[in-house]
Amino acid sequence: MKVITQVTRDEWRFWHRTKLATTILVIGTLLTIISAIVNTIEIEHAAHEREHLQQTSEAQFLEQPDRHPHRMVHYGHYVFRTPSPLSIIEPGVDAFTGTSIFLEGHRQNSAMFSDQRQASGMTRFSSLTPSFLLQVLVPLFIILIGYASVTREKEAGTLHIIITQGANLWHLLLGKYFALVSSGLLMLLPLVIAAIWATFTGESLLVTSSFVIGYVLYILVWSGIVLTVSALSNKNGASFATLVGLWIVFCILIPRIGSSSAAAIAPSLGKLEADFAVVEELRKLGDGHDAADPAFEQLKKNLLKKYNVDKVEDLPINFRGTVAQYSEAKLTKVLNKFAEQRMQEELSQAKIARQFGWLTPTSAIRSFSMIIAGTSLETHHRFLREAEDLRFDFVQSLNKVHQDNLNYQADMNRHKDDKAARVNADNWQVLSSFSFEPDTPKTRLSRSILYGFQLIFWAALVCFSLRFAVRRIS
Template identity: 30%
Template structure:
């Protein structure tokens, strides 16, 4: 197989593409869209980053500025956890506009993330936002099909296909030459977009680069390159198998619609229908019901906590909680927090299992749809996928639980059991203790955990690449000039 022949075929195809004014206009338009997507992504990233840092700092300052106070009151005063976006989210918004990025953390209660962009936007957000990832994953494949539908079908219609093959060019050389020709056109958009991506990515990190983020960036670029080459190959194979350019164009548009619109929406709807998740109201109601069955830590006559009280009095050989060597209310609050957190986590794990079953449809369909595979990988590497959102929720819940138990421990240790008389100053501890609770810091998932979670998407892409090589070999043996 001659490399020289493939290069000549690729150059000839590229020159023929640029003789078409409509193609030039479309390429220019997509180039402008890429610049707009880069600018809007950078603008959105900087705004969200600034907002998160500003209010996280303000929340921390408000927490530390609290005066001397009872620790239990501080636990109910609460704190905030903010989710900061990563640098690659500039190019892939993923599910971020629909998920909240701030959670109010308080004792005895688990809240969900709020302040999502979708909550403050109009219905146009449902149509998606223009991002570099969206252009690479949806618009460029459509452009590939538009410029590649007649790559070989037109040669067959014009009668030049027999002449090319009769001059010693093999089918394999012709197929690869056309694939490289389409790829050379697409690279005129892809390469500048990647250069802009890398520059903005480095700028957002003040040119201080971590290995983890660097690997994510390289994988982001590499997977998208493979994805585009896949569509170049599909365009040429369909064109070679079609009797006319018109049939090839109709087939390719149908494939594009199935890959990018029908299958993603259909599998998502099917998963949600088969594995129905409870509503937020029902979810919270079930938790509250189970907690009440265990006991109410704020009710001194509750059966569960009365049994704890009796066992403590017996163990310490005293006849009242005021004579215990530690604060009884703080001990009960700590026990209540432990029970409520355990029940919440049990219900949350059950809910997440339902969502995992729903998402399993999407992951499974990636074996027949490369768009879903690249979309899942792109969101995971950019930390804007569903798993990243759940990871943020879990980190925030762990912080909330530790904060509440820290306040309960301070109450147990420093607050007296002695009953206060009317008019007495409430029991408090020094405000310096508030600094014992560390500031919340969200840690995004590392690249190896991302790859582990998306192993199905990676395998599906590998299988697709292998399948295309097989199809090229089969096509080169079985295709006819007429």
């Protein structure tokens, strides 16, 4: 152990003398610190802003004056998804999926206000989140620091001398490996501090610990890759070129190929095609605004028979409100069918892309990171489902008010006497409060197990590669 510690110290001394490694370490650490601070401020501001907007939206809905209940159905309501504590490090899909939905009767709107959808193409590359830096740039920094770890000993002839003097080659490589790992962990330090902050702001300690461990594994893997290539190469130039090539393949090409392959293997309908399919299906249901639509003839007959009357004017309930309820239920069933189909297609594509974590550690840590942080596609889909549940609940509650609290004749004559076709504003209390929370720690951890195994697989592969490199040198 003494030899390993000495080699690690010597490596750090060499980096200090050359200045290049020191400069890279300072730049890398500063970038991650600044990114973590800026992202934390932005996320905290977004969280407070969305909470305020949610409360404002609910207050505005409840403060509406006496109105026709169907006007409130179309007045609608906004819901906002507050970011999870760990999104200060890993924003995940949030920047692409949107964080707010306008809820109204007769339709399901898409999430709005996604940063990347509203940004220009170049803006996407300026978003240096902590997760992006750690997943993509920190491996490059480790390469720049350690590509010559073993090859410089070969070029200087000192490696052969060390071996002939009886030094254990494993001790030499482990010392250099620990030096590389410590440099990576130094750049990982801002993530650890941000994870501690997330714990104090409500995140589970088990989740934040697992999150940090995943990134530590990632640093171990890249440090091992750098050391293995350096040990197998004979020249600094060859080692550097090989490692940069691997970085391009692992961090850029394979993740991109993964997303493209997922779209090809599990294709989904385009928005225009999907919208046409929904419209075509909804046409069969009838127009819920028109109680005389033939689609509701059977409903009318059933109600007349149930209440033993001859015409809708004699019903003890407002037939128009009943039609609104019946139509909304049928329409929502159709909309949910298409929404679930779309979400399943998106999830299938995501799961296919995640399998590329067996081909690159970058995809593995990205999947692991998003799922643990609660910013994955599954979380976004749950937000959509919970928002839809709220939409259906308050719309149907207003339709029930329409049915039970508004006279049919006054409703029919609403264009002549608008005031008579209004109900008391106390009826707007049907709106439930909306507060979206991340998935439970148990759920997130169970979902991330496969991608944790991918990281472990890469760690084992690196260990095997190092053994192979030691045999080659010996």
